[in-house]
Amino acid sequence: MASRELSYQDLLKIAEVIRTASHFGEFRLKVGDIEVNVRRANGAQVGSHAPVEPKGEPEQRVLSKTEAPADAPAVHAPMVGTFYRAPAPDAPPFVEAGSKVEPGTVVGIIEVMKLMNQVEAGLSGVVREVLVGNAQSVEHGQPLMLIDPS
Amino acid sequence: MKRFGFVDVTLRDAHQCLWGTRMTTAMMTPILEEIDRCGYDTINILGGAVFDVCVRYLHEDPFARVKLLCERLRTPTDALTRGQSLYTFELFPDDVVELNAKVLAKLGIKVFTVYDALNDNRNLESSIKAGREAGMKINGWLTYTLSPVHTDAYYVARAKELVEQKSDILCIKDPTGLLTPERGRSLFSAVVQAAGPIPVQLHSHCQSGLAPEVYQVAIESGFAHGYTASEPLANGASLPATEEIAGRAERLGFKTGMNRKALKRVADYFRWLCVREDKPAGVPAKYDPALYQHQIPGGMISNLRYQLQTMKIEHRLPEILEEAARVRKDLGYPIAVSPFAQYIVTQAVLNVVQGERYKTIPDEVRKYAAGCYGKLAAPISGDFLDRIDLKEKDLVSNRPGENLEPWLPRLRRELPGALDEELLLAAFYDRKLLAPLSKPPPQYSFRTTPLAELAGWLAQRRDIEYARIRFAGTEMTFSS
Numbered sequence: 365m366a367s368r369e370l371s372y373q374d375l376l377k378i379a380e381v382i383r384t385a386s387h388f389g390e391f392r393l394k395v396g397d398i399e400v401n402v403r404r405a406n407g408a409q410v411g412s413h414a415p416v417e418p419k420g421e422p423e424q425r426v427l428s429k430t431e432a433p434a435d436a437p438a439v440h441a442p443m444v445g446t447f448y449r450a451p452a453p454d455a456p457p458f459v460e461a462g463s464k465v466e467p468g469t470v471v472g473i474i475e476v477m478k479l480m481n482q483v484e485a486g487l488s489g490v491v492r493e494v495l496v497g498n499a500q501s502v503e504h505g506q507p508l509m510l511i512d513p514s
Numbered sequence: 515m516k517r518f519g520f521v522d523v524t525l526r527d528a529h530q531c532l533w534g535t536r537m538t539t540a541m542m543t544p545i546l547e548e549i550d551r552c553g554y555d556t557i558n559i560l561g562g563a564v565f566d567v568c569v570r571y572l573h574e575d576p577f578a579r580v581k582l583l584c585e586r587l588r589t590p591t592d593a594l595t596r597g598q599s600l601y602t603f604e605l606f607p608d609d610v611v612e613l614n615a616k617v618l619a620k621l622g623i624k625v626f627t628v629y630d631a632l633n634d635n636r637n638l639e640s641s642i643k644a645g646r647e648a649g650m651k652i653n654g655w656l657t658y659t660l661s662p663v664h665t666d667a668y669y670v671a672r673a674k675e676l677v678e679q680k681s682d683i684l685c686i687k688d689p690t691g692l693l694t695p696e697r698g699r700s701l702f703s704a705v706v707q708a709a710g711p712i713p714v715q716l717h718s719h720c721q722s723g724l725a726p727e728v729y730q731v732a733i734e735s736g737f738a739h740g741y742t743a744s745e746p747l748a749n750g751a752s753l754p755a756t757e758e759i760a761g762r763a764e765r766l767g768f769k770t771g772m773n774r775k776a777l778k779r780v781a782d783y784f785r786w787l788c789v790r791e792d793k794p795a796g797v798p799a800k801y802d803p804a805l806y807q808h809q810i811p812g813g814m815i816s817n818l819r820y821q822l823q824t825m826k827i828e829h830r831l832p833e834i835l836e837e838a839a840r841v842r843k844d845l846g847y848p849i850a851v852s853p854f855a856q857y858i859v860t861q862a863v864l865n866v867v868q869g870e871r872y873k874t875i876p877d878e879v880r881k882y883a884a885g886c887y888g889k890l891a892a893p894i895s896g897d898f899l900d901r902i903d904l905k906e907k908d909l910v911s912n913r914p915g916e917n918l919e920p921w922l923p924r925l926r927r928e929l930p931g932a933l934d935e936e937l938l939l940a941a942f943y944d945r946k947l948l949a950p951l952s953k954p955p956p957q958y959s960f961r962t963t964p965l966a967e968l969a970g971w972l973a974q975r976r977d978i979e980y981a982r983i984r985f986a987g988t989e990m991t992f993s994s
Contacts, residue, residue, distance in 0.1 A: 369963070369964070369965070370963070370964045370965045370968065370985075371782070371964055372782035372783065372785065372786050372964050372967075373782070374964065375786055375964040375967060375968050376785065376786060376789060378968065379786075379789050379790075379971065380789075382972075382975075382978075397985055397986050398965065398983070398984070398985045399982075399983070399984040399985070400968070400981070400982070400983050400984075401980075401981065401982040401983075402972060402978055402980070402981045402982075403978070403979055403980040403981070404977055404978055404979065405976070405977055405978060405979035405994065442874065443863070443864065443867070444821055444824055444825050453944050476821070476860055476863075480876070480877055480878060481874070481876045481877065482877060503824060503825065504825045504867070
């Protein structure tokens with residue numbers, strides 16, 4: 365082969381061989397003026413090459429401190445989504461433990477696919493405990509807060 | 515000889531569609547010089563998702579990217595905003611919209627492209643006025659969709675509005691690739707005629723596989739430009755390849771002025787970047803007739819499927835998509851793009867899961883129906899009309915931007931001495947989200963070679979303990 369520069373086509377082929385031929389420990393290539401020698405680390409896994417970029421995933425769901433009995437009076441998530449306790453990041457929460465609620469009282473917001481849905485208490489009483497933290501993802505039917513009915 | 519020109523989307527919509535918008539500035543800089551040689555009329559570098567992903571996930575200052583790209587590119591650059599919603603889905607007051615246009619012009623943007631997802635061109639008024647005053651060319655987009663009300667006459671009426679608003683360029687944007695060559699034949703010449711001397715562009719995605727044919731019809735119908743991407747980042751959910759559309763234009767006897775050698779070097783780089791970054795290249799989509807029924811973009815369906823899985827009702831997806839088609843009709847045929855696609859899908863999920871239609875109507879769907887975001891394409895109807903119970907006082911009929919108080923006086927009080935860019939970022943985002951943006955940017959390289967890429971790639975692989983590259987008397991060795 366005549367002396368020439370390494371091309372992107374060469375590069376793609378080299379990368380392909382190094383990525384896929386994991387059973388070879390050593391790799392040598394000579395293209396024109398260019399010579400490449402590569403030795404694989406012992407027991408290295410193919411595909412472990414890419415530096416893993418930190419992902420902007422939502423925080424892990426925090427489970428309730430209290431395991432409430434399944435039939436305890438509670439406000440349940442009407443849909444899957446992200447639960448917000450306040451109408452805005454810098455606003456106070458809709459309710460806290462000890463807050464009095466009526467069936468129509470808004471106790472939080474569930475965001476699903478960028479849509480904000482108000483969650484109403486659905487019963488009268490006093491909030492005993494809020495089970496889900498702000499901006500946590502919740503599942504359909506998951507208890508959001510326990511209510512002592514009045 | 516007639517001419518057909520090109521607008522590049524490789525640095526914006528192409529990676530938005532194929533890479534979840536995750537192309538960093540550092541991935542762009544080494545190839546800018548070559549992109550400049552390709553012969554594009556304009557290079558689109560900014561849009562809503564690019565802006566948002568820069569801030570939230572890449573932790574880059576989007577305005578710094580715009581400034582850098584505008585400085586490095588000689589080809590005029592294009593920035594896209596969602597009109598009164600700018601880079602998000604909420605509406606901003608006129609003072610924020612105006613400041614944004616001023617900032618983009620100052621950073622070097624030459625073409626200011628605006629659209630409204632409801633095609634309510636009143637939502638473009640403040641952008642167009644401010645953009646023109648700041649010295650940018652205005653490119654007004656018409657968003658295409660399929661429905662009984664989105665007729666050729668509907669688009670001609672919208673095009674005439676944009677002409678009256680003194681757009682310098684008009685463009686038909688087909689966000690989900692719904693255009694067919696047949697529809698193009700009637701629609702395109704009607705819009706070209708309505709535009710008169712104003713050049714018309716096409717921006718269509720490839721989900722249905724028909725886009726290259728649709729571009730050919732646009733070329734034949736007298737369109738001036740097409741939006742396209744470098745071949746490895748074209749097709750799939752992205753736009754057609756520049757190489758392919760330039761070939762079609764040239765075979766039809768049009769001059770394109772595209773530099774094939776430069777295009778090939780750009781494509782070579784991006785093909786390698788797909789491997790280096792472990793990101794997919796675009797693959798031509800198979801024709802999918804279901805696309806024309808529910809019109810929900812593919813990305814949203816995969817998101818929906820995931821959410822349904824967590825609710826353990828994934829098997830109801832077909833039922834939900836069918837309901838989505840009915841919801842869209844009841845809602846007056848909103849275009850299935852963000853945020854309205856989410857409204858349709860969420861309402862359809864609620865209707866199906868709750869076993870009763872419109873038992874719950876999300877607040878945003880209610881606001882949409884009341885006209886808070888702009889005029890609806892058709893009146894709301896069916897069960898939705900019966901259940902929503904809108905009061906006269908809730909209805910909004912004026913230009914939505916008029917109902918918003920200025921924000922800048924408050925922001926200026928809160929951030930004394932802040933730059934315009936900082937004021938805008940503070941208007942869009944929570945302060946916590948902006949903190950990572952203040953980190954110093956990396957050292958950008960403005961040139962690369964396959965050899966340099968090989969060395970960099972080998973050096974960062976953890977499965978390699980030793981590598982030696984010898985070239986023209988120099989030798990590089992890496993060893994762990």
